[in-house]
Amino acid sequence: MSLLAANTRTRPGVVAQLNPVAKLAASAVIALPLIVTLDWVSAAVALALESVLFLFAGLRWREFWMRTWPVWLAAPLTALTIALYGAASGQVYVEWFVVRISEGSLTLAVATFFRVLAVALPSVVLFVTVDPTDLADGLAQVWHLPARFVLGALAGLRMVGLFLEDWRALELARRARGIADQSRIRRFAGMAFALLVLSIRRGSKLATAMEARGFGAPGRRTWARLSRFGRREWMLVAVGVAISAVSVSVAVAAGTWNFILGPR
Template sequence: MSFIAPEIRDSAIARVNPVAKLIVALTVSLALLLSIDVVSAAVALALESVLLAWSGLSARQFWHRTLPVWVAAPLAGLTTVLYGEDSGAVIWQLGWISVTEGSLTLGLAIALRVLAIGLPGIVLFATTDPTDLADGLGQVFRLPARFVLGGLAGLRLVGLGIQDWRSLGLARRARGVADDGGIRRLFGQAFALLVISVRRGSKLATAMEAKGFGSSSPRTWARASRFGAAEIAVIAVGVAVAAVAIGVAVAAGSWNFVLA
């Protein structure tokens, strides 16, 4: 079972080793976290917008998957504008809430950073199959097999958890216990899902242990995780995006190193 939609699976970025995509996401995120300024985030977001056209996601898939980021970014910016550190001229004030030129700039920088970090991360991992990622972490990064396979098994259960939640809701409606008391119904259904998840996790752990997944012996892998020219090119593009964003911000004089 693949977690990637068929139309995305054949895209160029979906065929890249997930380890390379992970390195790109971490590189861009680290570069943007080193400073809080508008220029570097805006430049990175502009470059990413051009590159995301090659992700293979349709417009509907893109907006559907990234909707939480589009909601979180303005909220983070608004919170910073209203309650962030004041500096510069006061634009608006109501009691202990004030909006200044500095808080507006800081809020815009935070909102752009949330978008510049969140959007490529979601898109990159939307084109990544968990099994391919586990193969890459185990063979390329040489992470412990028990850790990698345990994480993969847990991730595979997420889809089952979503199906269980829907089944629980339908079953409760069929029994007539989901007609009123929305808050109580939510907590009751969540507790039932927790019980089901614990039971399934225990059975899965026992089955994996019985099949030798808990062994400390060297492990073989069913599929080879290859790391070649395409992966190096993707990493180079990610490093270039981070470098250009930092370089433009430094040249514009807006670079504000957070650790300074």
């Protein structure tokens, strides 16, 4: 058992113990209405309801901020871009060269800010507690995806950590040879090419090993661990549906619902 698997299964949160497929489904259900609309009310309501769900994810506050800081950084930057260069409507407050800040662009900026947070945070928080092997078991056994595709993706994901270690080893080796003081672009290109060659060799060996162990054999395969999708998993999906329904209902009642895929 990997260290990641041990960590995900010993977390105190209720959500951390659920089937990863249920977390994937809940994230998709929450994100779907936020993708097809662009208004701040639905996104803000969804974000507020998601905050309650985060309390049961099994993350400490320090870990929560460490995991989600890119989202908190990307949301205001995206909103700033929309405010400066978004479609202008209503009263124009500032206009200079290509920058035009108007009432409509500020409204879109606020909506975009909450939208990015409401879509990205559940995905990050829920999948922090996901073990790749458990996710592969759920995709193959619960959703019945092709086993070759699932196992190939799992093997590739397991290689990410090795790639990082290889990159550090290459960097140390080049430094020991005294060729690490070249220009950054040239050094990066050389290390990237070396890592590509090393990855191809390792991938070929891995494919041969998996074929030798019967991973590509036809017929119905067995699984070492049974992936269960029970009442608690359905409850998590139902919570995701409830969050989406409440956010859409509040936006429609407030008159801010903006279906961006509809006819213009």
